[in-house]
Amino acid sequence: MSKTGQSIIFTVSKNLSNLIKHLSLGLAGVFLLINVVDVLISIFFRYFLRSSLIWTEEVARYTLIYAVMFGATAALSYGEHVHISVFARRLPAPLGRLVRWIRNALITGILLLMTYLSVQYAKGGWRSRTLALGIPRAIPLMALPIGMALLVIQYVLVEITRAYSQRNEEESS
Amino acid sequence: MTALMLIIFLLLLLIGIPIFIALLIASFAGILYLGDLSLLRVIPQQFFGGMDVFTLLAIPLFILTGNLMNRSALTDKLLDFCRVLVGHLRGGLGHVNVVASIVFAGINGSAAADASAIGSVLIPAMAKEGYDRSYAAGITAGSSLIGPIIPPSIFMVLYGAMTNQPIGALFAGGVIPGLLLGVAFMIMNHYYSVKYDYPVSNRRASLKEITETTRHSIVALIAPIIIIGGILLGIVTPTEAGALAVFYVAIVGFFITKKLTVKLFIEAILETVRSTSVIFVIMGGAAALCWLLKWEQVPQKVAMMLVNVSNNPTVLMLILSAIIFVIGMFMEEVAALILLTPVVAPVAMMAGINPIHFGIVMTLNITIALITPPMGACVHIVSAVGKVPLEKMFKDIWPFVGVSMIVLLLVILFPPLVTFLPGILNL
Numbered sequence: 001m002s003k004t005g006q007s008i009i010f011t012v013s014k015n016l017s018n019l020i021k022h023l024s025l026g027l028a029g030v031f032l033l034i035n036v037v038d039v040l041i042s043i044f045f046r047y048f049l050r051s052s053l054i055w056t057e058e059v060a061r062y063t064l065i066y067a068v069m070f071g072a073t074a075a076l077s078y079g080e081h082v083h084i085s086v087f088a089r090r091l092p093a094p095l096g097r098l099v100r101w102i103r104n105a106l107i108t109g110i111l112l113l114m115t116y117l118s119v120q121y122a123k124g125g126w127r128s129r130t131l132a133l134g135i136p137r138a139i140p141l142m143a144l145p146i147g148m149a150l151l152v153i154q155y156v157l158v159e160i161t162r163a164y165s166q167r168n169e170e171e172s173s
Numbered sequence: 174m175t176a177l178m179l180i181i182f183l184l185l186l187l188i189g190i191p192i193f194i195a196l197l198i199a200s201f202a203g204i205l206y207l208g209d210l211s212l213l214r215v216i217p218q219q220f221f222g223g224m225d226v227f228t229l230l231a232i233p234l235f236i237l238t239g240n241l242m243n244r245s246a247l248t249d250k251l252l253d254f255c256r257v258l259v260g261h262l263r264g265g266l267g268h269v270n271v272v273a274s275i276v277f278a279g280i281n282g283s284a285a286a287d288a289s290a291i292g293s294v295l296i297p298a299m300a301k302e303g304y305d306r307s308y309a310a311g312i313t314a315g316s317s318l319i320g321p322i323i324p325p326s327i328f329m330v331l332y333g334a335m336t337n338q339p340i341g342a343l344f345a346g347g348v349i350p351g352l353l354l355g356v357a358f359m360i361m362n363h364y365y366s367v368k369y370d371y372p373v374s375n376r377r378a379s380l381k382e383i384t385e386t387t388r389h390s391i392v393a394l395i396a397p398i399i400i401i402g403g404i405l406l407g408i409v410t411p412t413e414a415g416a417l418a419v420f421y422v423a424i425v426g427f428f429i430t431k432k433l434t435v436k437l438f439i440e441a442i443l444e445t446v447r448s449t450s451v452i453f454v455i456m457g458g459a460a461a462l463c464w465l466l467k468w469e470q471v472p473q474k475v476a477m478m479l480v481n482v483s484n485n486p487t488v489l490m491l492i493l494s495a496i497i498f499v500i501g502m503f504m505e506e507v508a509a510l511i512l513l514t515p516v517v518a519p520v521a522m523m524a525g526i527n528p529i530h531f532g533i534v535m536t537l538n539i540t541i542a543l544i545t546p547p548m549g550a551c552v553h554i555v556s557a558v559g560k561v562p563l564e565k566m567f568k569d570i571w572p573f574v575g576v577s578m579i580v581l582l583l584v585i586l587f588p589p590l591v592t593f594l595p596g597i598l599n600l
Contacts, residue, residue, distance in 0.1 A: 028446040029439065032233060039230065039416040043409070060230050060412075064449075067233070068224060071450030074443075080451055081191035082505045088189035099188050107190060110198045118217040140225075144217055 010164040017157035021077035024070045024150060031067035035060055054132045062140040069147025073154050104159055111152035118144035175471050178203045178462070192508045196458030203465045216461045223460025224453045227412075228334045233449040234415025235325050238396075238422055239286035240441035245426025245433045247393045248290045251276055254390035257378040264366025265374030266299045267312050268359055274316035275355045278323035279397025280418060282330075284543050288317035288551045289558055296559035302372050307569040308365065310559035314544045314551040315573035316358050321540045323351030324401055325411060325418075328510055328536045331456070335514045338528050340411045342600040344404050346533045346591040350584045357576050392425045405598055455511050463515045472519040479520050486526045490585050493517050494538050501542025506550065510539045533591045534584060541577045544570055 042056035075081055088099055122145055125138030178199045185195035197216065204212045242248065252273055259268040270291060277287050292313040299309035321328045324344030333340040365371065378386070387394070400418050403409040409417065426433030466472065483489055497517070501509050514535065521531040543551040546567035556566040584590050 025443055025447070028450065029442045032237075032442055032446045032449070035230075036234065036237065036416060036419055039234070039412060040420055043413050043416060057227065061225055061227065064230060064233065064453075065221070065224055067446050068450045068453040071446040072454050075447045075450050078447065080447055081193065082451060082455065082508050083189055083191040084186050084504075085189050087187045103188050103190055106185070106198060107194055110194060110201060113201065114197060114217065114220075117213055118220075121214065121217040121221070141221065144221055 006164065010161065013157040013160040013164075017077065017154060017161055020150065020154050020157065021074060024077070024154075025074035028067045028070035028074055031063045031070065035063040035067060038063065058130055058132045062143070065140060066143045069143045070150070072147055073150040076151060076154055077158065107155055108152060111148055111155060115145055115148040115152060118148055121145075174203055174206050174469055175466065177206055178465070182462075192505070193454040193458035196455070196462045200458075200461040200465055203462075215464055219461040219464045220457035223457040226334045226456075228330060228340055229453070229456070231325070231330050231340070231410075231412040231415045232327055232452060233445055234412065234419055235282035235327055235330070236448050237441060237445040238415065238418040239281040239283055239290075240444050241419065241422045241426060241433065241438070242280060242396075243286065243290045244437040244441055245422055246430045247280075247396070247422065247425065248273075248277070248294065250390040250393040250430070252291070252294060253386055254394065256375055257383050257386045260375030261373055261377040262363075263373055264362045264371040266295060266302060266304065267309075267362035267366060267371065269374070270295050270299070270309075270312050271316040271319075271355050271358045271362065274319045275323065275352070276394070276397060278319045278321075278351060279401050280325075280422075281320055282325040282327040284317040284320040284540060284551050285554055287320040288314055288554045291317070292555045292558040296555065300559075302374060304371055305369070306559060307561045307565050308369075310555040310561045310566060311569050311573045312358060312362060313559065314549075314555040314570060315361075315577065316355065317551050317555075318540050318543060318577055319351050319354050322347045322354060322533075322537060324348065324404060325415065326536065327452075327507075328539055329532065330411065331452075331507070331510055332514055332518075332532045332536060334456075335511070336518045336528060336532070338532055339600060341404055341407065342529050342595040343532050343536075344401075344411065345595040345598050345600050346529045347536065348401075348405075348594050349590050350533055350537060350580065353583065353590065354577060354580050357580050358573075361572070361576050392429050396421055396425075405594075405600070407598075407600070452507050452511075455508055459511045459515070466515070472516055473523075475516055476520040476523040480524055484524060486521075486524050487585060489520065489524045490526060490531070490534055493520065494534065494581065494585065497535065497538040498542070498545070501539055502545045503548055504542075505548065506539050506542050509542065510535070513539075527588060527592055529595055530588045530591045534581070537577075537581050537584060541574065541581060544577070545574055546570065 038056050038059045042053055045051055045053045091099055122138050122141035125141040126136050128137045129135060130137055181202045182195055182199040185198055186192065200216055204210065252269065255269045255272040255276065259265065259272050262268050273291050274287055277291065281287060292310065296306065296309045296313055300306045324347055326344065326347060329343040329347060330340055333343050396418055399421060400414045403414045404411055423433065423438065479489060479492065482492065497513060500513065518531065522528060543549050546552060552566050552570055553563065556563045
């Protein structure tokens with residue numbers, strides 16, 4: 001591929017991955033905020049108005065799952081998911097490159113598979129409804145395919161950006 | 174199949190694949206090995222189910238409380254209070270460090286928050302008074318272990334969620350062992366202070382000064398009372414206590430200490446959501462793998478094997494503790510807890526060990542891993558905030574590991590240290 005072609009791909013993936021990073025973090029934050037306010041509302045009704053609301057528990061559980069699934073993409077962008085980097089970093093260059101390819105293939109593969117499987121799982125949820133809110137179960141379940149799809153897209157973008165800037169560094173040094 | 178999944182999982186970790194993804198790949202490999210592809214649908218089901226647990230709702234709230242506290246300058250108030258309380262003893266600031274961790278532990282469920290908040294203030298202060306820097310960092314890391322033992326505790330919520338044990342009882346069970354840790358570190362601090370002639374930091378405060386300071390720091394002291402009192406007396410659930418603590422700390426930060434701004438609040442929320450996600454996706458991945466392990470009856474097999482080695486509960490707990498200690502040295506602590514609990518908890522149940530007792534032993538064990546080199550998170554934190562080279566810290570931390578191991582041993586040998594409080598509180 002030509003140099004300009006590569007640099008366009010680099011710029012696009014860098015900007016797109018930045019956008020996804022901020023968007024997923026923001027959305028995750030909003031869901032967490034709703035979650036906290038919801039728990040506070042439930043306490044207020046239970047202790048001060050002496051009547052429990054039935055929907056607060058489901059709202060709390062489902063907003064947290066959405067917060068987590070968006071947050072997972074944000075955490076990926078910041079490189080915060082728990083992993084062990086000590087060994088992989090010490091490998092000699094050619095082996096290190098091979099390991100990186102294996103890692104990329106495995107992570108992308110499993111995330112794609114998880115996206116597909118969770119779409120199937122969520123589809124089944126349109127037939128039943130949640131107990132308290134009475135919404136289709138697919139609505140909370142959708143957090144999974146959305147989160148997994150975002151993760152795989154973000155992973156690929158981050159890797160493209162990283163690989164390109166690393167090559168540039170090597171060339172300039 | 175189990176051996177295959179374990180080898181694959183370890184290989185994946187070695188090449189730097191994030192734990193939650195490694196768990197998913199290992200589950201997938203296990204299903205391929207069984208040859209029944211219809212089982213694949215179980216993976217997303219378990220992943221979702223592992224995160225969709227009511228008790229887990231407490232976790233982001235506990236993390237958020239800590240993040241808000243650090244941004245609300247509540248830590249400073251706590252330290253003022255501890256200073257008048259124990260600052261006049263020999264090695265005063267060392268004692269202040271431990272007592273502050275005890276009070277802090279009642280608000281915050283994580284040791285890392287404790288180590289960074291208290292360490293950033295006290296390590297420089299201690300170094301200025303002539304303490305050895307690595308000793309100051311060591312006692313900060315050591316006493317931060319009290320955080321996850323005195324309620325609230327993120328580790329205990331995870332353990333309780335995975336073993337279906339009441340969180341309230343676990344929290345109550347942690348109170349005495351947590352205080353014991355505090356006493357142990359204070360004894361240690363006294364010994365070192367006499368040996369190296371560390372200074373007295375304050376003159377003894379008059380009763381008037383004590384009441385005055387208490388009045389000023391009362392806002393910081395109320396938080397642990399709401400949380401621990403509310404949960405232990407059964408007035409609120411752990412999740413509700415977490416929400417109340419968030420509310421309280423936010424109000425104090427915005428309107429009383431006036432240090433919290435909307436920007437800092439948003440920052441705290443965003444930091445919380447990222448740490449929470451990291452924990453939850455591991456819970457999800459572990460649930461998928463554990464489902465397969467249970468399908469293959471692995472926990473029962475491991476239990477049978479270990480019970481054959483010895484059916485004495487104490488010996489078993491010592492063996493399990495040794496295993497957890499070694500794994501904890503090399504693995505991130507939350508991940509270690511999530512991965513080990515489903516395998517070792519059934520062993521303990523089968524041997525007739527009280528599940529609450531075992532929960533505290535396990536939590537304490539994993540907590541100690543926070544200060545064992547080379548992976549212990551708190552060692553890294555105090556080395557960074559205290560500006561002590563990591564290699565030096567790795568060497569000088571061992572006496573503190575030793576002291577906490579003694580406490581662990583006491584807790585293993587004397588179960589009432591754990592079971593007494595939940596018993597009288599009927600939890």
